[in-house]
Amino acid sequence: MKKTTIKWRIFKYNIIIIIMLITLTTIIFNIAIRLYFEKDLFMQLNKIASNTERIALQHGPDFFVKSEKVPPPPPSPQNSNSLIHFYFMLDRSLRDSLTVLNANYILLDKSKNILTPFPRESSVNSADILKQINETANKSKKLSSKNYLNFYLSGTEYIAIVKPVSEKNSFGLGWIIIYSNIEKVKQLQIGINIILSIILIFSIIDYFNFFIYFIKKNIFSIFYAQSTYKIYC
Secondary structure (H helix, E strand, C coil), X not given: CHHHHHHHHHHHHHHHXXXXXXXXXXXXXXXXXXXHHHHHHHHHHHHHHHHHHHHHHHHHHHHCCCCCCCCCCCCCHHHHHHHHHHHHHHXXXXXXXXXHCCEEXXXXXXXXXXXXXXXXXXXXXXXXXXXXXXXXXXXXXXXXXXXEEEEEECCEEEXXXXXXXXXXXXXXXXXXXXXXXXXXXXXXXXXXXXXXXXXXXXXXXXXXXXXXXXXXXXXXHHHHHHHHHHHHC
């Protein structure tokens, strides 16, 4: 009975320690990996935003008639054609980097109206994205400076970079928004967690094999020492 009790106590103590270590390792690992991936994604989106800003400001005057009016005048058929050509130029320049990150962009004029000549191929509506970005930005600060935002739409988490460019041009471009959902990050995180779980499971199995071997080899010595101590006492 005593033999079983001591075995059980040792076993229970080791189980508690292992569970605590696994839980702590999993929590710390997931926090670290999430922060790393989000930081890396923000850096990549920031590069795309800077590239979009450079291309838009560099080639915008080639497509639009310069105007000092704020807000810009209502679009005319000529302006609509210019906007279409401008979008095609941006799409060609940014297609590869946007595809890799599953990202997209929204251009706003100085009145915060979406500049789009046609509906873009996307799983979500640009207007819904813009509405959520505005709500998120208004909780922290006005949409007047560079923002890094996290927000949810239809149960999906997104991150976005908002860059104001209204003071850098005279053809009516107000803001550049680059956004991406982080489902791929979550999928990658799940895959890494599966690998981590497999490693931990095999480590636990090896540990318990060693533990059982250790108990079998040493339990007799433990009881012999206890019996000797009682006799002399």
